[in-house]
Amino acid sequence: MTVDAARISSVWLGRAGILLAIFVLELVAISLAYQFLADIVCEHTDAMGACNFLRGMVLRALVVLGVAALLIRAWPETFAEFLQSTRTHRNSAARAVHFLGVLLMATPLVVFWGQDLSAHFSQAFLPWAAGAVLSIAGGLLWLAPMDAWGRVLWTRRHSTVPILLLAALVPDLVLSIRPIWDWQALTALTFSAVETTLRLFSANVDSEAIEYVIGIDDFYVSIAPQCSGVEGFALVTVFVAIYAFIFRQDVRMKRFLLVMLPIALLMSWILNILRIALLILIGARISPEIAVNGFHSYAGWLMFTCLAFGLMALAQKVTWLHREGTRPVVAQPLRSDIIAAQLLPFALFMVTSTLIAALFLHPGLGMPVNTFVLGFAVLFFLPVFRRFEWQPDAVALASGAVVGIGWVLAAPAADDLLTESLFALPVWALALWAVTRIIGTVVLVPIVEEMFFRGYLLARLDGPQLWRRAGAVVLSSAAFALLHGRWFEAGLAGLVFAAVMLRRGRVSDAIWSHAVANGVVAAVAAWRGDWSLI
Structure with a gap:
């Protein structure tokens, strides 16, 4: 092996990494928007197959991403040149085409706002399909030039393209074999396991074994044959098979298949x-709407993604x-890679925040979950943070105090829903929530956000020319503002934190501020x- 994994990781987590993160966030944002802001049921449209295909785009993209990661890991020499080409490639026309495609995909949501999209599916399909083609084509050419794609895709005896196509079709292959999923014994076993799990959390479990209906209080679900777990069996079997094929020269095949x-x-x-049990608990204890429209729609592919990786x-x-x-030897451990420390904790932060928004009645109630996730991420990358100069700077501390005072003075009225929900908790639960929320807000969030917005984004956009520095400050601060509900105050805070960092060139100063x-x-x-202030 002539190219070590550390070099691959360093290149991949550069410009390519940030663009892929943008693409994934766009996909998730569009999916969530149509899930929560539109009324569309594929069974009520005149093109159910096309509708289901579009709804499976998130899972399809995640499977392709996972398989692409396998390919990069298995064939580092093949992808080294491609990943290197992404660092210097620029194509403003492709970028414009990509964002035009994203806007086209969002257009039906605006045009048919407040209407039943199921009845207008035929009119909406054209901008969806055209937008998908433009965003994918533009995104690919924005990431790397055409010749680089040609070289990387048509290698290894042309196996790269078939493998990625198979990955993209995995959800459809699984769906096509649904008629053979009626495994009554597995459905019964799954039903029994869900009932046993729920009884660990509630004494009010009500079940009907004949119809496989189970619930708590007034929230019930029916465990259909496709919910028995066979869909997951098919997905992971295909994924393991793809892994075995890609690494067929490296793994001991019999051991691998018999164990993995x-x-x-x-x-x-x-x-x-666990997914079914959580669905019932969320529907009974938190919100039926969140359970059905949020958790039920996304928990499956999120769990599959976590399992696959x-x-x-x-x-x-x-x-x-x-x-x-x-086995490849990694010259530099991931936890010592500064680029990974800038990007991965923030990615975890965004994913966790999305899940919290889907699972909790109010996002603020679930914020302590972020504390534990971010705490793990910061501890994992502790070797990187130990290399920083952490001596406090008076200017950084003073500017932070000014930003904090300004944030409080400009605060809107208190959020009554969050306040009522918190004070309905037992005293010990409220105290635990407050402690974890403060630790996350004061210690962990500044580290994760500053490492990404100032340590990575600002530093990447910055340059020797005045216009580049000004643009880097404005763009990184604007991105920071979009992450917060109070975008104007957050934008001003981002400008202050950027100035603090640029003053001595230390991201640690921005973290202190x-x-x-x-x-x-x-x-x-x-x-x-x-x-609600924090």
Whole structure:
């Protein structure tokens, strides 16, 4: 192996990494928008197949992304040149085409606002399809030049293209074999396991074994044959098969299939049980709408994605599954890679925030979950943070205090829903929520956000010319503002944090300033009992 994995990781997490993150966020944003802001049922349209195909785009994209990661890991020499080409490639026309496509995909949501999109599916399909083609084509050419794509796709005896096409069609292949999924014994076993799991959390579980209906209080679900776990079995089996094919020269095939496939099937079934149990608990205890329109729609593919990447990491880690001398040696551990420390914790932050918005009655109630996730991420990249100069700077501290005071003075009225929900909690639960929320707000969020917006985005856009520096400050601050509900105040805060960092060239100064600002806000929030401030 002539190209080490550390070099691949460094290049991949550069410009290519940030563009792929943008593409994934766009896809998730469009999917969530149509899920929560539009009324569309595929069974009520005149083109159910096309509708289901579009609804499966998120899962399809995640499967392709996972398989692409496998290919990069398996054939680093093949992809090294391609990933290197992405660093210097610029194509403003492709970028414009990509964003035009995204706007076209969002157009039906605006045109048919407040109407039943099921009845207007034929009119909406054209902008959806045209937008998808333009956004994909523009995105690919924005990422890398055409000749680079040609070289990377038509290699390894032309196997790259068929593998990626197979990955893209995995959801459709699984759907096509649905008629053979009526495994009554597995459905009964899944039903029993869900009932047992729910009884660990509630004594009010009501079930009807004949019809496979189960619920708590007034929220019931029916466990259909396709909910028994066979869909997950099909997905993970295909994924394990693709992995075995890609790494066929490296793995001991019999050991791999005899060990990894049973683990994959078992974990898939367990996750399916947890998914159904959580769906019922959320519907009964939090909100039926969140359970049906949020959790039910996205939990499946999120769990599959986590399982797929977990299996990939496990297979790469276990030496016993590989032939001697075939496992790649990573010269630089991921947790010591500064680019990874700038990007991955923020990606976790965004994914967790999206899940919280879907699962909790009010996003603020679930924010302590972010504390635990971000705490893990920061601890994981501790070797990177230990290399920073952490001596506090007076200017950074003072500017942070000014930002915090300004944020409090410009605050809108308190959020009554969050306040009522919090004070309905037991005292111990409210205290735990407050402590974890403050730790996350004052310590962890400043580190993660500043590492991304100032440490990565601002530094990448910055240049020696005055116009480049000004543009870098404005764009990074605008992106920071879009992440916050109060975009004007957040934009001003972003300008301050950018100036603080550029003053001495230390992202740690921006982290200190951000932490002080959040500390001021958290202190006032605790004093007033108005937790909507943070």
